[in-house]
Amino acid sequence: MKITRRISVWALLLGGALTGDLSAGVCDPGTVASPASLDGVVRPAIAEDVNPDPTVVEIFLTARQAVWDFNTGNDTEVFTYNGVLPGPMIEANVGDTLIVHLCNDLPVDTTIHWHGLETPANMDGSNIAQGAVPPGGTFRYKFPLLVAGTFWYHPHIQTHVQVEKGLYGALIVRDPQQDSDLGLPEDEHVLMLDDVWLDENGQVVEPFLGTREEVAIEQLNGREGNVFLLNGERFPVLTLERGVPHRFRVLNVANSRFMRVSIPDVPMWRIGGDQGLIEHAIYVPPSAFGPPPIGGPGTDHPSDPDPTTGLLLTPAERADVVLVLGESEPVAFAWHDWRRGRHSVDFLPDGSVVLAHNIPDGTNEVIHFALITVEGPPGATEWVPPDPLADLTPIDTTDAPALPLVMGHTIPNWDTGQVTFFVQALGKPFQSLTPRDVHSVLADGTYVWEVKNLTGSHHNFHTHGWGFQHIETEFVDLDFPNDPTHNYIEPATHLENKDTFLMKRRPGTVRGRSWSITRFAVNFRDDGREGAIAASGKVPGETTSGGWLAHCHILEHSALGMMTFFQIADIFMDGFESGDTSAWSSSVP
Numbered sequence: 346m347k348i349t350r351r352i353s354v355w356a357l358l359l360g361g362a363l364t365g366d367l368s369a370g371v372c373d374p375g376t377v378a379s380p381a382s383l384d385g386v387v388r389p390a391i392a393e394d395v396n397p398d399p400t401v402v403e404i405f406l407t408a409r410q411a412v413w414d415f416n417t418g419n420d421t422e423v424f425t426y427n428g429v430l431p432g433p434m435i436e437a438n439v440g441d442t443l444i445v446h447l448c449n450d451l452p453v454d455t456t457i458h459w460h461g462l463e464t465p466a467n468m469d470g471s472n473i474a475q476g477a478v479p480p481g482g483t484f485r486y487k488f489p490l491l492v493a494g495t496f497w498y499h500p501h502i503q504t505h506v507q508v509e510k511g512l513y514g515a516l517i518v519r520d521p522q523q524d525s526d527l528g529l530p531e532d533e534h535v536l537m538l539d540d541v542w543l544d545e546n547g548q549v550v551e552p553f554l555g556t557r558e559e560v561a562i563e564q565l566n567g568r569e570g571n572v573f574l575l576n577g578e579r580f581p582v583l584t585l586e587r588g589v590p591h592r593f594r595v596l597n598v599a600n601s602r603f604m605r606v607s608i609p610d611v612p613m614w615r616i617g618g619d620q621g622l623i624e625h626a627i628y629v630p631p632s633a634f635g636p637p638p639i640g641g642p643g644t645d646h647p648s649d650p651d652p653t654t655g656l657l658l659t660p661a662e663r664a665d666v667v668l669v670l671g672e673s674e675p676v677a678f679a680w681h682d683w684r685r686g687r688h689s690v691d692f693l694p695d696g697s698v699v700l701a702h703n704i705p706d707g708t709n710e711v712i713h714f715a716l717i718t719v720e721g722p723p724g725a726t727e728w729v730p731p732d733p734l735a736d737l738t739p740i741d742t743t744d745a746p747a748l749p750l751v752m753g754h755t756i757p758n759w760d761t762g763q764v765t766f767f768v769q770a771l772g773k774p775f776q777s778l779t780p781r782d783v784h785s786v787l788a789d790g791t792y793v794w795e796v797k798n799l800t801g802s803h804h805n806f807h808t809h810g811w812g813f814q815h816i817e818t819e820f821v822d823l824d825f826p827n828d829p830t831h832n833y834i835e836p837a838t839h840l841e842n843k844d845t846f847l848m849k850r851r852p853g854t855v856r857g858r859s860w861s862i863t864r865f866a867v868n869f870r871d872d873g874r875e876g877a878i879a880a881s882g883k884v885p886g887e888t889t890s891g892g893w894l895a896h897c898h899i900l901e902h903s904a905l906g907m908m909t910f911f912q913i914a915d916i917f918m919d920g921f922e923s924g925d926t927s928a929w930s931s932s933v934p
């Protein structure tokens with residue numbers, strides 16, 4: 346490891362690999378309170394809470410460039426918070442107030458979005474919730490933490506570029522009573538899973554370059570990287586205690602890659618996810634591994650084709666799982682492919698462009714994120730989850746109005762390969778939407794998101810500001826109306842509060858003749874925010890928000906328009922101010 350300039354960050358001492366600090370900017374460099382991955386606990390570095398009040402967590406985050414060693418033989422220029430990648434993990438208890446002082450030492454505008462958190466509208470950090478924080482600028486975020494769960498933070502300007510370059514961190518909101526009821530060891534592990542696309546010089550590849558075929562493929566399928574990272578490290582060795590239950594909070598922070606992860610022969614119990622615990626633990630069978638045995642970062646055996654094995658996380662989803670390592674042999678923490686409808690594209694001489702699915706999809710080789718070595722004497726070989734884990738309240742959608750959306754994209758442009766995506770209305774990308782095109786809802790109202798997926802690929806759906814509950818997914822194929830394998834309803838498998846959810850592809854092959862519709866229950870509750878949820882107009886004001894975003898979290902898709910916004914437009918609510926509609930924001934979200 347080459348250290349070009351010493352700074353006092355713990356990561357220097359550890360496997361995390363800061364090799365230099367490129368900034369000479371206006372901001373305090375920011376601190377990290379404690380190092381990553383010590384004493385058998387796998388986690389990112391932890392942010393320093395500078396506020397002595399036990400109910401206030403106050404953090405300084407400086408976004409700045411740095412040089413990172415991904416063990417590729419080259420120093421990679423990255424974006425960091427406080428010089429570490431992932432950014433320092435923020436820890437708090439439900440009910441605490443979080444204050445974050447962002448200082449932007451990057452050469453570009455940025456913001457911080459608090460993925461999954463129920464913030465006041467003007468603290469949401471999206472490009473329409475607040476003005477950009479320019480280079481040298483600062484912004485103070487302050488809000489109460491209303492829900493316990495596994496959350497994360499990242500920019501929401503040029504998101505697909507800035508997250509890819511390393512700007513992300515975990516935000517864990519704990520409920521101490523719930524945690525003690527689980528009866529698990531106090532130390533839990535936090536695993537942020539990423540992939541990054543590096544060129545032959547070890548630098549992050551700019552988006553949407555290359556031939557029209559390459560542009561079209563990257564846009565249609567999203568960017569899938571060639572270097573896998575667990576907490577910013579490539580193929581780390583993790584040491585974990587044998588014979589005890591381990592709680593893993595797992596976060597998919599990749600731009601586009603669906604993360605299906607597994608440990609050979611080790612089942613998991615999923616106890617929660619995006620928005621905290623679920624009611625009853627769900628058994629997650631391990632994916633099958635064939636020979637050869639554990640290798641380096643890549644191996645040459647194909648993924649388990651059974652889509653029901655392993656833990657599946659679409660981009661931005663999180664899972665809270667418990668597992669026991671019984672054997673003393675090292676084991677792999679591995680990624681398996683999952684059939685998500687990757688496109689191939691052909692530009693034909695007659696000027697037509699044909700999309701097909703003629704590339705490996707679901708059968709790509711297994712990649713090892715990390716090697717787990719196991720220590721200690723034999724102990725427990727399994728863990729029996731308490732039941733129930735938590736009490737959840739189903740949202741009653743009787744008579745609830747629907748909020749229809751429609752996800753899709755255009756055929757790639759014949760000259761450039763460019764694709765336009767949409768989620769609000771046919772052919773209308775985010776950039777073209779006005780407040781007249783989008784949904785306005787009442788505070789405290791209950792609605793049903795009714796999201797149609799016209800495409801032959803899986804996407805996902807994320808809304809800012811409020812979690813939701815999956816009701817059902819309906820599959821429709823007009824060409825085979827009597828075929829029950831093409832026309833059916835998949836009800837929710839269990840009750841869970843989510844903020845990011847898989848949008849399954851259409852069952853048929855003919856465009857416009859087949860689709861899926863996924864329905865989610867949502868209550869736009871104002872509890873804890875007292876009117877600070879009002880947002881409208883698409884353009885942020887000094888203290889007002891232009892709205893709340895809803896989008897696909899395949900970041901290439903949202904950047905290209907698969908995003909919309911909704912307005913909380915209760916004009917009778919205290920604090921309501923109509924947004925400025927004099928100019929439409931055209932910045933990439």
Ligand SMILES: [Cu+2]
Pocket residue numbers: 803804805897898899902903907
């Ligand atoms: Cu998408």
